[in-house]
Amino acid sequence: MRQSHLFTKTRKEAPADEMSKNAELLIKAGFIHKEMAGVYSFLPLGLRVLQKIEAIIRDEMNKIGGIEMRTSAIQTKEVWEKTDRWSDDVVDNWFKTTLKSGGEIGLSFTNEEAYSTILKQYIHSYKDLPIYPYDFKTIFRNETRAKSGMLRGREFYWKALYSFSKDIAEHDVFYEKAKQAYKAIFQKVGIGHITYVTFASGGTFSQFSHEFQTITAAGEDTIYIDESKGIAVNKEVYTDEVLAELGLVKEHLIEQRAVETGNIFSLGTKFSEPFDLAYADETGVRHLVIMGSYGIGLGRLMGTVAETLSDDKGIVWPESIAPFRTHLLVLGDSAAVKSEADRVYAELTEKGVEVLFDDRVGMSAGEKFADADLIGIPYRLVVSERSIEAGGIELKKRIEEKGMVVPLSELVDMLTARN
RNA sequence: CGGGGUGUGGUGUAACGGCUAACAUUCCUGUUUUGGGAACAGGCGACUCAGGGUUCGAAUCCCUGCACCCCGACCA
Numbered sequence: 001m002r003q004s005h006l007f008t009k010t011r012k013e014a015p016a017d018e019m020s021k022n023a024e025l026l027i028k029a030g031f032i033h034k035e036m037a038g039v040y041s042f043l044p045l046g047l048r049v050l051q052k053i054e055a056i057i058r059d060e061m062n063k064i065g066g067i068e069m070r071t072s073a074i075q076t077k078e079v080w081e082k083t084d085r086w087s088d089d090v091v092d093n094w095f096k097t098t099l100k101s102g103g104e105i106g107l108s109f110t111n112e113e114a115y116s117t118i119l120k121q122y123i124h125s126y127k128d129l130p131i132y133p134y135d136f137k138t139i140f141r142n143e144t145r146a147k148s149g150m151l152r153g154r155e156f157y158w159k160a161l162y163s164f165s166k167d168i169a170e171h172d173v174f175y176e177k178a179k180q181a182y183k184a185i186f187q188k189v190g191i192g193h194i195t196y197v198t199f200a201s202g203g204t205f206s207q208f209s210h211e212f213q214t215i216t217a218a219g220e221d222t223i224y225i226d227e228s229k230g231i232a233v234n235k236e237v238y239t240d241e242v243l244a245e246l247g248l249v250k251e252h253l254i255e256q257r258a259v260e261t262g263n264i265f266s267l268g269t270k271f272s273e274p275f276d277l278a279y280a281d282e283t284g285v286r287h288l289v290i291m292g293s294y295g296i297g298l299g300r301l302m303g304t305v306a307e308t309l310s311d312d313k314g315i316v317w318p319e320s321i322a323p324f325r326t327h328l329l330v331l332g333d334s335a336a337v338k339s340e341a342d343r344v345y346a347e348l349t350e351k352g353v354e355v356l357f358d359d360r361v362g363m364s365a366g367e368k369f370a371d372a373d374l375i376g377i378p379y380r381l382v383v384s385e386r387s388i389e390a391g392g393i394e395l396k397k398r399i400e401e402k403g404m405v406v407p408l409s410e411l412v413d414m415l416t417a418r419n
Numbered sequence: 420c421g422g423g424g425u426g427u428g429g430u431g432u433a434a435c436g437g438c439u440a441a442c443a444u445u446c447c448u449g450u451u452u453u454g455g456g457a458a459c460a461g462g463c464g465a466c467u468c469a470g471g472g473u474u475c476g477a478a479u480c481c482c483u484g485c486a487c488c489c490c491g492a493c494c495a
Contacts, residue, residue, distance in 0.1 A: 010456095011430060012444065015431085016430090019488060037488085109495085143493090152494085265495090293495095331453070332453055364457055365455065366457080367455085367457090368454095368456090369455045369456080371456085385454095
């Protein structure tokens with residue numbers, strides 16, 4: 001993409017109404033637009049990051065048997081009354097409105113009811129199970145306090161998968177697979193090293209749920225980490241009994257602030273019971289379906305990466321989710337340099353390398369460098385009189401101070417090599 | 420929802436109750452520049468969040484509302 005076609009611009013100053021680092025960086029660099037507290041639009045660069053995160057998650061979900069679908073955002077009152085979650089006294093963060101014809105509707109704040117309703121039509125026999133449908137969807141929550149930029153919003157994009165199993169044993173097998181898939185996701189998006197499987201409060205049907213907590217001072221949870229075991233305990237279940245049960249020693253735990261970037265939860269029959277979601281086994285006996293839920297907020301994840309992987313110059317995107325793989329800067333407006341940069345852009349694009357081409361004219365080198373650092377694309381390529389004299393293109397990683405000059409053919413090989 | 424704070428050009432800030440609301444940046448025009456946010460000159464852009472009140476006079480003081488930020492509560 002030519003940067004001259006990109007309508008967003010970087011800003012020198014962060015807006016005064018944002019204190020959180022993630023929102024400041026993402027707004028300054030032109031990834032998101034703040035609509036109101038806790039509500040952000042994704043600008044072209046931001047959408048590309050979101051879509052890459054989505055692709056990674058989709059891939060991992062499909063690998064463990066997930067089947068993608070899309071539930072509606074608007075939902076009827078009746079469905080929620082089955083689980084007693086329609087009343088504002090029970091759930092206080094609803095966005096509700098009325099139809100012209102008179103009925104009440106709500107904007108979905110979670111998906112269990114929607115899935116239970118739909119799947120009831122398709123689950124009748126043991127032959128229909130297990131199944132693992134999921135969707136990516138915009139969720140609405142009327143938060144009394146949206147905060148921390150992208151970390152806690154009123155409207156956010158998430159992935160929710162629900163497992164429908166015949167029994168606990170079958171559920172447990174999948175639950176573990178999902179846990180591993182989640183670990184892989186956090187590894188791939190670049191925050192695996194600071195993300196811990198965290199024991200948190202469960203529910204009627206399981207003692208614990210598992211959160212994926214990413215360490216950052218901007219987080220709103222407190223967790224206690226056992227570094228050697230690679231697991232953590234949420235403050236909400238941090239008791240001597242729980243520690244003993246998990247084989248953790250208090251003295252070895254480190255207290256940290258963290259943000260819940262993912263969550264997996266055994267639901268048991270909490271939803272299958274009110275919806276009478278049941279199947280007939282081989283002998284014709286009916287059993288309630290065992291359910292589990294597995295969620296990840298994509299915007300929160302993107303914000304967490306910006307928050308935790310930035311430096312004083314800007315964002316440092318991991319290669320896996322960067323909006324572009326390379327950022328090609330042309331310095332100087334001479335015809336020779338420009339045509340060389342055009343050639344490099346065409347060649348890389350032809351070879352399938354993603355390029356954001358800073359072809360803007362009349363800008364100083366320093367300004368282009370500063371923008372590139374702020375936007376945070378992993379590989380910076382510079383074409384200038386100097387680089388041409390040196391016989392190639394200057395290649396510098398965002399995370400490194402020094403670059404090197406390589407000929408175009410070599411550059412193409414490097415950027416198209418499988419790693 | 421409790422507590423605290425803040426609302427001024429697109430953005431960041433300034434302005435004693437008193438002159439045409441100032442400065443920087445962005446943006447536009449021109450000239451010169453081009454390896455770490457260039458220089459000069461000129462220009463556009465704000466009924467100071469909304470509504471009420473006090474006053475000869477309000478961005479400034481008072482009231483109400485709204486929005487935003489922070490701490491806490493909540494977080495299926």
